[in-house]
Amino acid sequence: MTRRILVVTHEGRPEAVQAADRVTAALREQGIEVVRDGTAEGCELIIVLGGDGTILRAAEDAREHDLPLLGVNLGRVGFLAEAESEALPDVVTRVVARDYTVEERMTLDVVVTAPDGTEQHGWAVNEAALEKGERARMVETTIGVDGRGLSSFGCDAIVLATATGSTAYAFSGGGPIVWPDVEALLLVPIAAHALFARPMVVGPHSALEVEVLPHGDIDAVLFCDGRRRIDVPPGSRITVRRGSHAVRLARLAEVPFSGRLVAKFDLPVQGWRGRPA
Template sequence: MTRRILVVTHEGRPEAVQAADRVAGALREHDIDVVRDGSPAGAELVMVLGGDGTILRAAEAAREHDVPLLGVNLGRVGFLAEAEPEGLPDVVTRAVARDYHVEERMTIDVLVTTPDGQEHGGWAINEAALEKGERARMVETTIGVDGRGLSSFGCDGIVLATPTGSTAYAFSGGGPVVWPDVEALLLVPIAAHALFAKPLVVGPGSVLEVEVLPHGDIDAVMWCDGRRRIDVPPGSHITVRRGAQPVRLARLAEMPFSGRLVAKFDLPVQGWRGRKT
């Protein structure tokens, strides 16, 4: 049976296109059918060469077909990536040998119900971010958990995130870093005018809810992973719950998440001596 790997890259970056060409050529030398920026249907792996945006774009297709995704960071942070550019030869070797393990990352399902009863759904692996539609004014909201109201405030936005997304927009908004093997949902208000507007972390079975108050008269927008837009008029109700379909990531190393944090954020660890044996 013919093996197939989908290679996805940022076509606007010459260095990424060149790297994809090299990877495709190396894979074909091992009689692997390579598809460039197409559908992952029938593929055993999606290899992504690019930054976070390219990886999130590829995750849409990979999730739909339940194919694991292997990212090589050609951007800045690349938190979802598994390797850096200098590791490309090893990535190809490991992909050919199927020498990787696959982990599942929790997603969220988003449902926006507008005042006229229309429903608009979406999903995210990082976050669903509610943002105000007008620069000069706040969006007025009420938040709730599991069907019970919790607090009301005006704000610039609200980030509803997964543990994977805790190091993305939610982190910039002051949310906690959550290890990816912790099953939880996060709610992080952005620039809220309220005494009780701290980040929340709830269990995976809970449902996060946000209402955009009708008297605020400010349209808002929901962005799923910064890519998929849902318009949110005043009076809309938003629910976010654990996603029915995870994203599968191919991993090459058993590095603990703490090591990934240190490497990606270049954290200072001088003075750490570790456990004495």
């Protein structure tokens, strides 16, 4: 049976298109059928050439078809990527040999219930971010866990994230970094006007809830991974639970997450165990 691989790239970046051309040619030389930015049906793997945004786009196909994806970073940080652009020849060699492992990452299932009881559904790898619909006003919210209210406040946004997303929007908002093998849900208020509006981490069997207070007159909007939008009118309730479908990431090396943090954020580690400054 002919092997088939989907190659996804950022078409707006010439270097990404050129990299995709090289990967495509190398795989075809090995007798592997390559699909470029098409359907993932019938494929064994998705190779993504770009930044985290491109990887999150490809994650939609990966989740739908239960396929692993392998990211090659051509962006800035590329936290979800497994390799940098200079490693492309090795990436091709390892893919041809099927020399990689697969790691599952927890996702979020999102339900937005409107005041009339209608529901909209979404999902996310990194986060579901509730944001105010009007720049000059705060969105008035109340938050809860497992059906119990915790606090009410106005804010610019609330980020509901996975451990994977803890290094993305939630991190920028002052949330904690959570190791990706920790199955947890994070809630991180952004610019909240309240005494108690600290980031929270709860277990994978809990449900995070955010209600947009009905006495407010500002619509809010919920963005899942910055890609999928759900409008949230006043009086709506957002419920976030552990996702029913994981996203699978192909890994080429067993690098500790601490090493990835140091490399991606260029963290100073001088002095660690006698390392010279």
